[in-house]
Amino acid sequence: MVVKIGIIKSGNIGTSPVLDLLLDERADRPNIDVRVVGSGAKMNPEQVEEVVPKIADFDPDFCIFISPNPGAPGPAKARELLSAADKPAIIIGDAPGAGKKDEMDEQGLGYIIVKADPMIGARRELLDPTEMSSFNSDIIKVLATTGAYRLVQTTIDDVIAAIDAGKEVELPKLIITAEKAVEAGNFENPYAKAKAIAAYEMAAAVADLDLKGCFMLKDAEKYIPIVAAAHEMATAAAKLGTEAREIEKSNDTVCRTPHMGDGSVGGKVSLMEKPQ
Template identity: 80%
Template sequence: MVVKIGIIKSGNIGTSPVLDLLLDERADRPNIDVRVVGSGAKMNPEQVEEVTPKINDFDPDFVIFISPNPGAPGPAKAREILSAGDKPALIIGDAPGLRAKDEMDEQGLGYIIVKADPMIGARREFLDPTEMASFNSDVIKVLALTGAYRVVQDTIDKMVEECEAGNVPELPKVVLTRDKAIEAAQFTSPYAKAKAMAAYDIATKVADIDVEGCFMVQDCDKYIPIVASAHEMLAAAAKLATEAREIEKSNDTVVRTPHMGDGATCCKIPLMDKP
């Protein structure tokens, strides 16, 4: 059986660019077929209302909607549409989505809230396309190397397995904390683990500082260095996450979880071992 997964991307968080790639990293996984529709950078209700129903043309076995702040008006409209549909739906969002957690429970939606997927410093005086891309590359580095993306991968893979077994997939309710991410990364060195923990916590704090700089402070002489400091923090977090992986590499203890020829997930550690 080929499990069909529909992904709707609205706006952007650090998990968005790689979400579909996490499920098929070599583009040869035989048991899934994925389609992506999106509203680009904007996530207003009108864009979301136009895009969300388009995924039904693919007739997916389940749907994933990913955006910043699932409680914002646009994502809330998507949740309304998906909860009224007949397809199981999973919402992936950042920390502000915690405020919509109870609503998602009531709507019968699953969710993954990635706490260390921070808001960007979206002030015109500071943020240009280069800074935006650099920020997102640092987020991707932190989430990949601290184990957060592995939690996302494993959670969706379980839904795929349930569909393959002929069942309606159980909808996950995951708040992706530091400890959940680090556990999934399976660090063997306590120093690597400590660096990864620090990276995840710093990335989580970045969101609070960018919210302050983007919404709470109105004096540009004050908010420009605030958002710049948040981006510097994230760069430091990416460096710590890289250092954690380098420690594991030096010990030949990096855990890899590739998808196999039948679509199942394997686990291997020594670099020269076959999966």
């Protein structure tokens, strides 16, 4: 059986650019077929209302909607549309989504909330296309090196496996904390684990600074240094995450979970061994 997955991207968080790639990293996984539709950078209700129904043409077995702040008007409209559809659906969002988990439960939606996927410093004095790209690359590095992406991957893989086996789908109800991320990271060295926790927590704290700089402060003399500081924190977090992985590499204990020839998830630690 080939499981068909429809992914709807609206706006952008650090998980958005790689979400579909996490499920098929070598582009040879035989048991899934993925289609992605998106509304670009904008995530207003009018864009969402246009884009979400388009995934129905693919007739997916389940859908994933990913955006910043699942409680914002556009993502809220997407939740409404997906809740009314006859397909299982999962919402992936950043920390503000945790406040909407009860609503998503009532709507019959699954959710994955990535706490260390922070809001960007969207002030014109700081944010140009280069800064935007640099920030997102730092967040991608944090989420990859701490284990957060692996937890997203394995959580969605559980849904795929259930559908593939003809079982009832249990939608995830997951808020990814630092502890849950590093558990999925399978760090063997305690210093590497400590650095990964620090990286995740720092990235999560970036959102607080950017929220303050983007929405709470009105004086440019005050908000420009704040959003710039948030981006510096993101870079420092990415450096810590890289250091954590380098420690594991030096000990030949990097955990890898590739998809196997039958679509299942394999595992290995030593670089030179074959995944099982």
